[in-house]
Amino acid sequence: MRFQLTEDQRALKAGVRELLGRRFGREALRAAVDAPGRLDRELWRALGDAGFFALRLPEADAGVGLGLPEADAGVGLGLPEAVLAFEEAGRALLPGPLVATHLAAGRVPGAATGETVVTAVDGELVEWLEAADVALGEVAGAVPLRSVDPLTPLHRTPVDASGRAPDPVAALLTAAEQLGTAVRVQELAVQHARTREQFGQPVGAFQAVQHLCADLLVRTETARVAVYAAAVTADPADIAAARLLADEAAVRGARDCLQVHGGMGFTWEADVHLHLKRAWVRARRGGGGTESEELLAARLVA
Incomplete structure (x- = not known):
């Protein structure tokens, strides 16, 4: 990616901003604040339909050759495009385990399409544990914490994985x-x-x-x-x-x-x-x- 974005990259960035502005504007943000811990599954599936989680997965034809199910075929873009999409998600304060679900696409069935919400242990913390369908890492005995962020419920796990090299x-x-x-x-x-x-x-x-x-x-x-x-x-x-x-x-x-x-x-x-x-x-x-x-x-x- 050049520092001057290509036309396609600008279109991707604008498209994600438009989608989030339409589906997660200030009214929806405030509704989420008033209902802490509740993940909007409809919005999550809309992100999946837009290819947010499958941006870096191979497209349908290439995905078949890699053993990916057709439902989890991706958009076929790269890390620069994923960065642009996540920048817009951060700008909108979009809640949910976005990074974990994106990284699980192609490995956890339904993650790419937004049907499955995936979270993962990060050090001794895990985000959105109760709302997730799949948790990657040791979460047995995890206890809830009072999160400073009303839009990010947290749990502490008994096993501290902070010594592992981060992805x-x-x-x-x-x-x-x-x-x-x-x-x-x-x-x-x-x-x-x-x-x-x-x-x-x-x-x-x-x-x-x-x-x-x-x-x-x-x-x-x-x-x-x-x-x-x-x-x-x-x-x-x-x-x-x-x-x-x-x-x-x-x-x-x-x-x-x-x-x-x-x-x-x-x-x-x-x-x-x-x-x-x-x-x-x-x-x-x-x-x-x-x-x-x-x-x-x-x-x-x-």
């Missing part, structure tokens, strides 16, 4: 979701800065707010370049760098967006806190934080 594709797709959150909080901050007035002028006229919005833009675009590049190379070190930058862009971006909003940003009615909480939860997934730092350090030493 680099899972780490990259999580980075893409974080990039989507960074994009969205930047949009929200700029929109508020342009429309909210204090002392007879938009708050965006004040230098402190301008600096916050500028920092949001720089972090987002830096993360975008890193995530898109890692999608092309699929190199573990590139993915680790992209993950660190995307986690920072999402978490710090959401915090800065909240500051731009001022006191109203802390209210339940504003969406800013939902983006911050989701960014916190994603940052705990495998392949982020210390794991990425150690991988990069080992590469530099080598």
Whole structure:
């Protein structure tokens, strides 16, 4: 993927955004917040029909040769296109074990079509355990946790798998979701800065707010370049760098967006806190934080 997206890639990105805007707009987002733990199966199947989970599976003809059932035949695209789709999912705050189900497509029957919801143990945590049809990893004896994110129910497993090497594709797709959150909080901050007035002028006229919005833009675009590049190379070190930058862009971006909003940003009615909480939860997934730092350090030493 070149850094200038192809026409097909732009069409894919726009198509996913249009689908999510139609099926998971703000009203649906707020309904999901009011019903924590309930996964919208109709939306999940709509994602399957659109090819979201099967983007990287071979197309029908090629899939037969690989032993895939016809129902699980895919779209035949690559990792760069999956990154674009997951970026839009992150921007929309789409709930559910998206990464686990995407990675299970072609291996777990029904995952590619959205008929089967798949989750997986990540370290000692597992997301959406009670709503999932299939859980990959040791989940016996898992206990529910009080999740900071109302849209991501969590369980802690008795077996800590954090010492295992994280799946680099899972780490990259999580980075893409974080990039989507960074994009969205930047949009929200700029929109508020342009429309909210204090002392007879938009708050965006004040230098402190301008600096916050500028920092949001720089972090987002830096993360975008890193995530898109890692999608092309699929190199573990590139993915680790992209993950660190995307986690920072999402978490710090959401915090800065909240500051731009001022006191109203802390209210339940504003969406800013939902983006911050989701960014916190994603940052705990495998392949982020210390794991990425150690991988990069080992590469530099080598």
